[in-house]
Amino acid sequence: MKVITNIQDLQASIQQVKNSGSSIGFVPTMGYLHEGHLTLAEEAGKNNDTVVMSIFVNPLQFGPNEDFDRYPRDVERDAELARNVGVDILFIPEVVDMYDGKQSVTLSVIERVEVLCGRKREGHFDGVVTVLTKLFHLIQPTRAYFGLKDAQQIAVVEGLVRDYFFPVEIVRVPTVREEDGLAKSSRNVYLSKEERREAPSLYQSLIEAKNRIDAGERDPDSIISMISMNVQENTSGKIDYVEAYSFPELAELSRLQGEIIIALAVQFQQARLIDNIIISVEPEEDSNV
Numbered sequence: 034m035k036v037i038t039n040i041q042d043l044q045a046s047i048q049q050v051k052n053s054g055s056s057i058g059f060v061p062t063m064g065y066l067h068e069g070h071l072t073l074a075e076e077a078g079k080n081n082d083t084v085v086m087s088i089f090v091n092p093l094q095f096g097p098n099e100d101f102d103r104y105p106r107d108v109e110r111d112a113e114l115a116r117n118v119g120v121d122i123l124f125i126p127e128v129v130d131m132y133d134g135k136q137s138v139t140l141s142v143i144e145r146v147e148v149l150c151g152r153k154r155e156g157h158f159d160g161v162v163t164v165l166t167k168l169f170h171l172i173q174p175t176r177a178y179f180g181l182k183d184a185q186q187i188a189v190v191e192g193l194v195r196d197y198f199f200p201v202e203i204v205r206v207p208t209v210r211e212e213d214g215l216a217k218s219s220r221n222v223y224l225s226k227e228e229r230r231e232a233p234s235l236y237q238s239l240i241e242a243k244n245r246i247d248a249g250e251r252d253p254d255s256i257i258s259m260i261s262m263n264v265q266e267n268t269s270g271k272i273d274y275v276e277a278y279s280f281p282e283l284a285e286l287s288r289l290q291g292e293i294i295i296a297l298a299v300q301f302q303q304a305r306l307i308d309n310i311i312i313s314v315e316p317e318e319d320s321n322v
């Protein structure tokens with residue numbers, strides 16, 4: 034595995050890979066790798082000749098009150114994990130490499146951001162698309178891998194790629210779960226014992242929603258109320274949101290049909306957990322009548 038820290042060296046290596054006709058699978062990360070990232074790298078390895086991973090804690094996607102300075106970093110451990118999972122090129126730039134001087138052009142996301150986590154994180158997705166535009170240009174990936182746990186990020190990135198004709202395929206990788214269904218997250222360690230026992234009911238509520246939809250329910254409000262009640266009854270967490278939209282457009286729905294996402298965020302004492310399901314819903318039988 035090559036570890037590259039400067040842009041010129043990266044460009045030279047990417048040029049070599051491109052000249053050899055190899056496909057490139059790209060896994061962008063902010064480091065402190067966990068099983069979710071490693072699954073993305075494994076998926077990239079299955080379908081591409083070369084796997085490139087980036088580790089860059091992107092200041093542009095952190096709000097003034099967010100934890101950019103405190104964001105966990107452990108590059109040596111990350112490099113070891115990346116090597117073990119088959120990454121070929123690990124790119125670890127400094128902030129000055131990625132943002133050298135004042136930007137003369139900025140990117141601003143205007144769709145798919147005023148809902149879910151985006152509603153409270155002003156500017157977050159502008160920072161995500163800005164850094165990904167830079168990384169996509171540098172790395173020229175054939176495919177780029179993103180976890181469905183951050184479904185809104187995937188929706189926004191798919192919008193970027195579609196609007197600006199990036200020649201990259203965005204691969205949606207299913208959420209990795211614990212045996213009891215809890216979505217894996219670095220934040221799960223911050224749950225108390227009692228909260229950890231309660232937390233699987235987030236996913237169970239989403240599965241119950243799917244069962245009701247399979248049985249014919251198409252009213253978003255009744256599904257959202259059911260999930261909210263379930264979470265309130267079975268956990269000590271405070272609901273931040275439970276929402277349902279079309280996916281990946283993230284448009285409001287008067288009835289549940291087509292590709293939809295049902296997503297929730299719940300604040301526990303030290304950890305805010307998010308989860309979602311994305312399902313394909315048949316139109317109602319009488320919808321054309």
Ligand code: PAF
Binds near residue numbers: 061062161164165186
């Ligand atoms: O999901 C992340 O870790 C980041 O948002 C990403 C995609 C690496 C961009 O900084």
